Amino acid sequence: xxxxxxxxxxxxxxxxxxxxxxxxxxxxxxxxxxxxxxxxxxxxxxxxxxxxxxxxxxxxxxxxxxxxxxxxxxxxxxxxxxxxxxxxxxxxxxxxxxxxxxxxxxxxxxxxxxxxxxxxxxxxxxxxxxxxxxxxxxxxxxxxxxxxxxxxxxxxxxxxxxxxxxxxxxxxxxxxxxxxxxxxxxxxxxxxxxxxxxxxxxxxxxxxxxxxxxxxxxxxxxxxxxxxxxxxxxxxxxxxxxxxxxxxxxxxxxxxxxxxxxxxxxxxxxxxxxxxxxxxxxxxxxxxxxxxxxxxxxxxxxxxxxxxxxxxxxxxxxxxxxxxxxxxxxxxxxxxxxxxxxxxxxxxxxxxxxxxxxxxxxxxxxxxxxxxxxxxxxxxxxxxxxxxxxxxxxxxxxxxxxxxxxxxxxxxxxxxxxxxxxxxxxxxxxxxxxxxxxxxxxxxxxxxxxxxxxxxxxxxxxxxxxxxxxxxxxxxxxxxxxxxxxxxxxxxxxxxxxxxxxxxxxxxxxxxxxxxxxxxxxxxxxxxxxxxxxxxxxxxxxxxxxxxxxxxxxxxxxxxxxxxxxxxxx
DNA sequence: ATTTCGAGCGCG
DNA sequence: AAAGCGCGCTCGAAAT
Numbered sequence: 001x002x003x004x005x006x007x008x009x010x011x012x013x014x015x016x017x018x019x020x021x022x023x024x025x026x027x028x029x030x031x032x033x034x035x036x037x038x039x040x041x042x043x044x045x046x047x048x049x050x051x052x053x054x055x056x057x058x059x060x061x062x063x064x065x066x067x068x069x070x071x072x073x074x075x076x077x078x079x080x081x082x083x084x085x086x087x088x089x090x091x092x093x094x095x096x097x098x099x100x101x102x103x104x105x106x107x108x109x110x111x112x113x114x115x116x117x118x119x120x121x122x123x124x125x126x127x128x129x130x131x132x133x134x135x136x137x138x139x140x141x142x143x144x145x146x147x148x149x150x151x152x153x154x155x156x157x158x159x160x161x162x163x164x165x166x167x168x169x170x171x172x173x174x175x176x177x178x179x180x181x182x183x184x185x186x187x188x189x190x191x192x193x194x195x196x197x198x199x200x201x202x203x204x205x206x207x208x209x210x211x212x213x214x215x216x217x218x219x220x221x222x223x224x225x226x227x228x229x230x231x232x233x234x235x236x237x238x239x240x241x242x243x244x245x246x247x248x249x250x251x252x253x254x255x256x257x258x259x260x261x262x263x264x265x266x267x268x269x270x271x272x273x274x275x276x277x278x279x280x281x282x283x284x285x286x287x288x289x290x291x292x293x294x295x296x297x298x299x300x301x302x303x304x305x306x307x308x309x310x311x312x313x314x315x316x317x318x319x320x321x322x323x324x325x326x327x328x329x330x331x332x333x334x335x336x337x338x339x340x341x342x343x344x345x346x347x348x349x350x351x352x353x354x355x356x357x358x359x360x361x362x363x364x365x366x367x368x369x370x371x372x373x374x375x376x377x378x379x380x381x382x383x384x385x386x387x388x389x390x391x392x393x394x395x396x397x398x399x400x401x402x403x404x405x406x407x408x409x410x411x412x413x414x415x416x417x418x419x420x421x422x423x424x425x426x427x428x429x430x431x432x433x434x435x436x437x438x439x440x441x442x443x444x445x446x447x448x449x450x451x452x453x454x455x456x457x458x459x460x461x462x463x464x465x466x467x468x469x470x471x472x473x474x475x476x477x478x479x480x481x482x483x484x485x486x487x488x489x490x491x492x493x494x495x496x497x498x499x500x501x502x503x504x505x506x507x508x509x510x511x512x513x514x515x516x517x518x519x520x521x522x523x524x525x526x527x528x529x530x531x532x533x534x535x536x537x538x539x540x541x542x543x544x545x546x547x548x549x550x551x552x553x554x555x556x557x558x559x560x561x562x563x564x565x566x567x568x569x570x
Numbered sequence: 571a572t573t574t575c576g577a578g579c580g581c582g
Numbered sequence: 583a584a585a586g587c588g589c590g591c592t593c594g595a596a597a598t
Contacts, residue, residue: 329581484588522582
């Protein structure tokens with residue numbers, strides 16, 4: 001037994017439960033962990049609930065033995081700080097089982113990821129404990145069978161340790177977050193936990209029949225294209241999904257290409273119909289394998305809905321990542337998005353920020369022209385067009401605006417003149433000389449003076465870190481990384497804004513029938529009772545504006561709101 | 571036989 | 583003067 005040998009109390013009786021309640025009442029904070037029989041909160045069961053209190057007591061409740069679950073549900077219905085590791089996992093199980101858990105939270109995993117953002121791949125509990133406390137943690141029992149009638153002492157001991165280790169971890173992380181000025185962004189992440197958990201539990205409904213029809217259509221088309229292409233190339237055995245085989249076939253056909261990538265093929269497609277067909281084939285194949293036939297596999301057997309995994313700090317910039325399935329890459333073409341629906345009697349409120357990243361750029365750089373344009377409700381792409389075409393904004397044509405829009409983004413984030421030249425050709429068939437590309441580039445930056453200064457400043461920076469407006473930090477492994485340095489605070493601040501918006505919205509919707517069912521970078525989907533759509537739409541819009549205004553002080557925030565039976569609504 | 575890797579491509 | 587950024591999924595090919 002080490003110096004911290006904790007007092008371990010197994011809760012079996014009403015008397016022991018009472019002791020637990022009194023201890024909780026007197027505690028400053030609680031460290032919590034659960035052991036479950038699996039990973040699915042709708043199917044698997046919580047076996048153990050471990051509570052390590054700030055006084056140093058560890059309580060263990062075997063939920064298979066302790067029958068009066070009802071009396072436990074309000075255990076955390078107080079304002080005690082709850083300390084966890086990967087809180088989302090435990091919170092999903094606790095909420096799915098009726099526990100009232102609303103925080104405040106301190107997630108040691110998120111805290112560690114904030115500290116290490118940009119440097120570390122993941123950070124399991126073992127790694128974090130070793131890194132911060134120099135303690136070797138044994139995790140063998142984690143994947144063992146937690147459904148046996150009686151639990152071995154080894155298991156009990158392991159479970160107790162998992163909870164008690166959170167206490168020194170919390171203290172170490174808390175200090176480092178404060179010392180490294182990351183307490184504010186940590187607070188944001190911790191507040192975002194509950195909305196994130198709810199989104200995962202809510203899930204979203206899929207129209208399987210419609211999806212099936214689309215899938216059959218796609219499969220037919222893929223077959224047809226495959227036949228036509230291999231026939232034309234005189235390569236019946238060629239696997240069109242193999243870049244190597246396709247390249248060989250194209251070469252024998254007389255098209256000399258070094259790569260079969262889209263960027264290589266697209267400029268040649270107008271001369272070779274077979275290349276246009278190949279691009280079409282790839283698009284349909286991707287559509288079918290990645291979405292049409294894959295999505296139904298993720299429908300939950302119990303809820304009948306999709307419950308994608310959201311990772312709060314999945315991206316180094318602070319954005320969410322999403323998987324199983326990745327809702328963030330569902331094709332925009334409405335046919336697919338139309339398959340994401342609201343159940344009978346409900347509708348979807350779909351709200352997205354308008355040009356949020358460019359607004360963040362305006363705020364960060366303080367570029368007068370950009371800020372003024374947004375303040376006056378002017379169109380930024382037309383403004384850009386007016387610079388590069390050297391004409392008054394009122395005289396800019398639709399075509400000029402479209403072209404400006406295409407490159408606004410690229411140049412803002414450090415696209416090279418070389419790429420500008422290529423990009424215009426590939427995506428707009430816009431033949432551009434070196435001289436024209438340079439002139440385009442120069443006029444753009446002459447128009448946006450502070451943007452130019454920002455680029456110069458970032459280019460010269462030797463420091464190995466970058467910050468967003470919430471104080472979120474990304475560490476860079478070395479100097480350089482010019483374009484990443486430009487992008488990170490912008491993408492990251494947009495993520496700050498989204499998370500703040502979710503927190504505000506979640507609070508306002510709490511207790512209502514409306515449910516947040518998805519979020520995609522700058523977009524929020526809410527499932528709402530039909531009769532309440534108009535009022536809830538206002539709440540969503542207002543919450544997102546408030547979220548934006550928390551960080552953008554000189555640039556207005558705009559939100560577009562749509563209401564429909566499905567996600568494909570225009 | 572099984573795993574890793576890279577190409578390619580969907581999204582914001 | 584051959585990198586605009588950030589992801590996850592699927593496939594074939596290479597590596598084990």
